[in-house]
Every structure is written in structure tokens, then in C-alpha cells.
Amino acid sequence: MTQRRITDDLHVLMGVLPPRIAEAVQNANNSDQLLEIVMDLGRKPVARFTTGDLVLLEEEVTHEDLDFTVSRIGEFDADNRAGLERTLHRISAIRNRRGHIVGLTCRVGRAVYGTIDIIQDLIESGKSVLILGRPGIGKTTMLREAARILAEKKRVVIVDTSNEIGGDGDVPHPAVGAARRMQVPKPSLQHEVMIEAVENHNPEVIVIDEIGRELEAAAARTIAERGVQLIGTAHGRTLENLLLNPTLSDLVGGIEAVTLSDEEARRRGTQKTVLERRAPPTFDVLIEIQERDRLAIHPDVAAAVDALVRNNPLPPEIRYRDAEGNIHVEKPPAQPAARNGYGAMQAGFRRLMSEPAGGRASETAYSHREEMESEPRSMRTERLQPIRIYPYGVARNRLQQGAKRLGVPALIVRELAEADVLITLRAYYRSRQQTILEAEQRGMPIYVLRANTNTQIEQLLAELFNLSMQPEDGEDLEATIAQTQAAIQMVMNGERYVDLAPASAAIRRMQHEMARQYQLTSHSYGKEPNRRVRIYRE
Template identity: 55%
Template sequence: MYTPPESPATMELAVAPIRRLAPRASMPEKPFLRHFGFHRRPATSRRPRGPRLSATSRRSASGAGSPHFTGEDNLDALLQVLPSDLHDDLMGEPGRSQLVEVILDLGRLPEARYQGEIGGKYLRPTEVTMKDLEHALDAVGEFIDNRAGMAGTLHRISAIKNREGAVVGLTCRVGRAVIGHGDMVYDLLRYGKSILFVGRPGVGKTTAMRDIARVLSDELCKRVVIVDTSNEIGGYGDVPHAAIGRARRLQVPEPSLQHKVMIEAVENHMPEVIIVDEISTRAEAFACQSIAERGVMLIGTAHGETLKNMLKNPNLSDLVGGVRAVTLGDDEARLRRSRKIVLERKAPPTFPFVVEMRNRCYWVMHRTEKSVDMLLNGKLPLVEVRKRGDQFKVVIERWKIYNDNMLE
């Protein structure tokens, strides 16, 4: 991965002490925080120690330079779903700690996909049979909205069905408790501002939500409620996974009811923070606005790869301030040196911060209000790039000129 040369605007933080180096009023970061509207000293100067996961955190098998620490993954539980020959092969695979998903499609070769590898790896020379799928279905149980899980784990099994409703394919996705994602935005979490994460599928949005829930509930002692529509954040079963710490979890009976459960969380459970995954409809966007107006911090994810995508999405654009066309008078148009009809932000954003997750260890952070105004005026805003370098270090680059291909 390309690493820009050192400059005065570049700062490196080791992951281990990052909690103790979070911005305080007496540190050099104070002018930066004032720029983003932070004027109050945090309520606590040190992070209280919270309970750890039941499994000891360990460095992932990829060695130095890996973008995260890895907690328990209960991989053996997921592999029990597979036919015995595939289970044995994967248990003996040296790179199984980087396994992302296993694909079982009727009449095709079974395939395993790994983090950081292009394409997949075939697991055997014979095709998947209906008997293989029936073995997996017996182990998984009931599917809801074509998804199923295993109690006490974070794994997800998704089904592909034919027109008659029979399962003809399975995507067995590995769920892991990854510790360390919260450190990438820890300074923002301390100041209680709502944050929206956007990115394409597979970049780690849900994994980040899980660790942020743990940080907010255990280490910042917030009352956190997770609206868990597909049980991906808190895992399957009635008891949430230890990865979310002391955060509470509301399950959603149907995806179409997510916005109602969000409002219920505020009205019934007195949260300081609400975490919601996959905001996608106008009703959910309106629920986010209502919650933000009640003074509750929101941590959410949305479909889209960049802030520009959000502005173009009619259902979600209001989350970042919305867009409206304004007709200027002749004098005003001459003063601005623009056309008479221009685009402007129509309201304050629901989420003061937007984080574009370009990949698991490269995030672009926007101050939403300023970035949206500049983008609508045809200008490139200044953003902050947060990434992990060698030896698990977090590198923060400030005042970078934004563009769509920053990672390249």
C-alpha cells in the first residue's frame, strides 16, 4: 500500500498507547479540535478500563503490518456446517485466520475466499451436490430473510433460492471480533458527535460498528443501544456476543421495521448512543434525523462508497444536509461569478462527520457541513486521512485535498 512521504502534517500513533494519546485540551491537537467545533474539555481525562473479550487478543496470522488485532472467531463452529472433507481441509489450512467466506453453489466447485487475495481457491475437484447443501441446512436451521446464523457466534450464512424456494447456494461468511477499529476514530467518539460510515461491501463497516460499541459502552461508559436488524453486529441468539461489550441490543423482527425500532430505542431505553447498521430507506433517514434532534449520538453505516454518492442518493442525502436548487438574482450571480441556478445545502447534516472506508485500514474523514458546501460549489474540500501503517501504527494525515482516488 502506498504511504505518502513524511511531512509536518503527518502523525503516527502506536495502536497500543493510542488510548492514552487521545486529544486533550492541553495537547497540540486543541486547535484542530476547535476547527471542528470542539470547545469543551472531555468529562474524563483517562479511559476507564473495561472488561475484555473472553478470548485473548492476538496478532493476526498475517504478521507485522496487519491492520488489526483479532479476537475470538469461533471458526470451527462455522466449519461444522460444511461437508466433512471441506471441514478437514480448511482446519488444516495455514491461512484460515484470513478466511472471509466459503461459497457452496449447487453444481459448482466449492470455493474459499481470503482477505487480501483476488479471486478464490477451490476446495476440491468435485462439484457441490444437493446432499452437501442439505447437510449444511440441517446444521444451520431456519432462515429469516434468506439469512441464518449460529447462536453465540458472529458468523452469517446466506441462502440463494430458486423460484420454487429451494436452496441452491450458500454463502458462509466468517464473523470475527476485531479489536482496534475504534481507535481510528477514538478522538471523535470522546466528543459525542454523530458519525456516518460509508463504504462498499466487505470493507469492514459492521466490524467497525462492533468495536465502536465496545469502546463507547465499556471504556467511555455510555449507555449504548444497538439496533441490530440482521444480527450481524451482536451475533445470533438471545445473548449478544461479548464483542459489543456492555452495549444493549434490540433485534428487529423484519427489515422494514428498522425505523420503528430505532424510535422505540430512544423512547423506551434512554440511550446516549444508538448504533444502526445499513441505513437505506427514507423512513430510516427520517428516524435518524428525529433521534439526532433529541440529543442522542448516532453511529451508523449507509450504502455508498463516498460522500458524493450520499449527496446523489435521494433517500439518504438529508443525512448529510440535503441538496436544493436556488435561483440567484443578477447581482448575486455576478458577485459569485456563477450561474443563476446553483445547488446549496438545505439543512444542517444529521451526521457532523462522515467517514469513507476505502478499505479496512484506510479511512477518509469529512467534516460534513464544510465538505458538502465545497463539493456543491465545485471545490475540493480538505479532509483527514486515517490509516494503519507498519507495526499496527495509526497514521493521521490532516488537511489533505480530497479526491475520489485518494487510496491510489
């Protein structure tokens, strides 16, 4: 499949150049490969092509040459970029210490139809896609084409920081199709426009170029968490570059140092301090543009980061277009141990509640759920059926103590074959231990704890025995819900924060969930039995 290249009004760009320089560009007779024209005061003008640089004239650039171009283009914004009305061309300025322009970079803007077909399946999958690559390799061109294709079926909003995607002027360039474009008054306000786009214009897709600041990375995470697909570019060439960038590493989940116990470090054969992914990635898919027609694709960013921090990187999928325009896809070898650790961990954590595995206890523990929910907790625990638990990496004594405090019949077994469920820690689950794999093969529900603490263990046991959403004896659930709703309304009406009455862990979890539904922040304060929830705006 051949590309159809459309050069956007190159004669318009030539019209703002000094005539002798414009004539030299035309004499080079290679306009299809032209990237930029560089004019620096006191130096020879240079044309940059995809094949290399070419000195246009032996005469040096003068003040008059720079003034000629500046007088014929729009005003420079705060990022020292200007454009030409209804085109995709961009002129960037270099200034001296007094603010005078001493250099210009005139970038040729093109709309290239057909560039997105090599990744169109990923763009149309609904997943958020991040594109990396060196400057001038075609990230923005690909982004522009993605916006056009998606806008044929979805509501697309482009956050256009330097008018590079939709072109200069108030009317977006036809290359973006039906996508709507929001301009950014200052580059430092890009994150605010990103949030405004979601809150005011109900998009299904947000397209954003050059995510480069921490606030923009945070805004991207907020957008993704609201269920909006993101298609964006960022500074960097590879996934490794991005992970090492403290400003942008959150786009792929970030990394943090975790200290292991002596026993765990010996078991792994590693140092006590290891790196792990900090959070779910903002973007699901990452694309590295290696060359204009050659891409390296990480279809599961979470799995790629998990493997990378364990010094066992997953090979990317390679896609390239040959000289005839045909697309080739080279799949990496199968990696059975490489999977989305965080997503699978969460799925495992919920599996018992949604899909009982058919073991003795999992068939019976919930058979009288509706009947039990109407009884006091003391009566419910008496009627619960025993559940056999195999702890892998979790302290047995803490499990036994937690079961005793909750009054639930948890039986701690020493063999996996005897168990109804397996409980383990996040670190064990991510490293894909043989015991974990064996439990999955058996179809056994797996519960994953963030930490080996009494609180975590008791919360898990409460959920395992269906006690997690029940109030303590004496707690009025309806009154608590009404009070929480009233507090939420007060905060939304302008109160700085509202403290709720002390409540049990189950009630506090419900209050946190209600606050999240209204996009408010909540934290728990104090010690039991006086621990309470505070709701406030960020």
C-alpha cells in the same frame, strides 16, 4: 500498537459445512485472512480471503451439500440471513423462483479488539459518526468495537437488523460489552425499532448498521434531533456517493436546486440554477474506509457538503496504521474559507441577542429592555434607539418599508464602516463574500435571512429591536398560552388536529415553539389578520 485479533469460534462454522468442504478450508491454512465460503449449486466451492479467492474443490456443490448446512443452522429471516447461536458468523441464502435454496454465502464473523483506536477520539467526542465502505471491508467490525468502547461510560443500544453486530441468539455476543441489543423482526421494520429504542430505553448512543432505506434515514434524523449520538454505517463508499443517492442523501443534509436572480448569477459568475445543501446533516462526522487500515475522514460534514456543491471539495483527513501497528494522521492543508455555513449562519443570526458587539446602537438598543417590555408597543418603538444597518444582498426599499410598518428607527447605511449590524442572505453568507469576512473581523453582528421577502425582513427587524416576543396591543399573552396548552393536550389525547385563534406573527412563533416542545407538528394557515396555527400529530 498491534491489533489483537480474535476469531469467533471458527470451528463452529466449520462444523456446519459439509466435511469435505470444511477439510478443504482447513487445508488452505489461512484462517486469519478468511472472509467467506461460497457454495453455489452446480459450481465449485470457493473460499474468499483478503488476498483473493481460492477454489476449494474440483467437485461441484450438490443439493446434499446445501441441505447439510441448512439443517444445522437457525432459520432464515425475511432478509434471507441466518446465524449460529452465540457467534458472529452469518449465512446468507440465494433462492430460485420457487423459493428453494440454490446458494449459500457463509460469512466469517470476527470480533477484532483494537480496530477503533484509529478513530476513538471521534467516537468518544459525542458527535454522530457515519461510516462508509465497500462490503466486507470491516464496517460492522468497527461498529461492534465502537459499541463496546462507548458502553463502558454511556448507555448504548444497538439496533441489530440481522444479528450481525451482536451475534445470533437471544444473548448478545461478549464483543459488544455492556451495550444492550434490540433485534429487528423484519428489515422493513428497522426504522420503527430505531424510534422505539429512543422512546423506551433512554439511550445516550444508538448504534445502527446498514442504513439503507428512506424511512431509516428519516428515523436517524429524528434520533439525532433528540440529542442522541448516532454511530452507524450506510451503503456507499464516499461522501459523493451518498449525496447522489436520493434515498440516503438526507443523512448528510441533502442537496437542492436553488434559482438565483440575474444579478446574483452574474455576481457569482454561475448559471442561474445552483445546488445547495438542503438541511443540517444528521451525522456530524463521515468516515470513508478506503482500506482496512486506511481511513478518509470528513470531520465537518456540513462544511464538506457545502464545499462539494460549490465544486471546491475539501480534502479529507487521512489516518492509517502502518505494518508495526502505529497510527499516522495526515491533516489536510488549512482551508480558511471552509466552515460550517449553516451552523455559523445560525450563530450569527443569534449573536446580536446574546453578545452585543459594542457598537453605538447595540450598546443602547437593549439598555432598557425590561422597562420596554412592560409598555405598549407604540410607546416602546418611540423609545428605541436607532440602529444603523448595512444590507448586503437585501433589498433596501423592503427594509425601509418594513421599518416604517413596524415603527422602528432602522437607519440604512451605504458603507460597512458606518453600520452597527449587517443583514445578508443565506446564499451570500455561505459563499463567504469578502464583505461578510470583513464584518466578522470587525466583530459586527450578522443577521442572515433565508429569503429576500417582506415577511422575513419584518421578522428580523422585530427581533433586532426586541419586539419579536411581544403580543400586539389587545392580545392577552397568558390566555393565549393557556389556550395553546389546552390544544396541545387535546391533540396528545387523540384529537386529529386543533386550530387556534388568529394571532400575530409573534404569538404564532411562540405557539409553534410550544408545539415543538411536545414533539407535535404545527403549521400556519390563512392570510393576515386571520392567520392561525394548527397543531396536529404527524
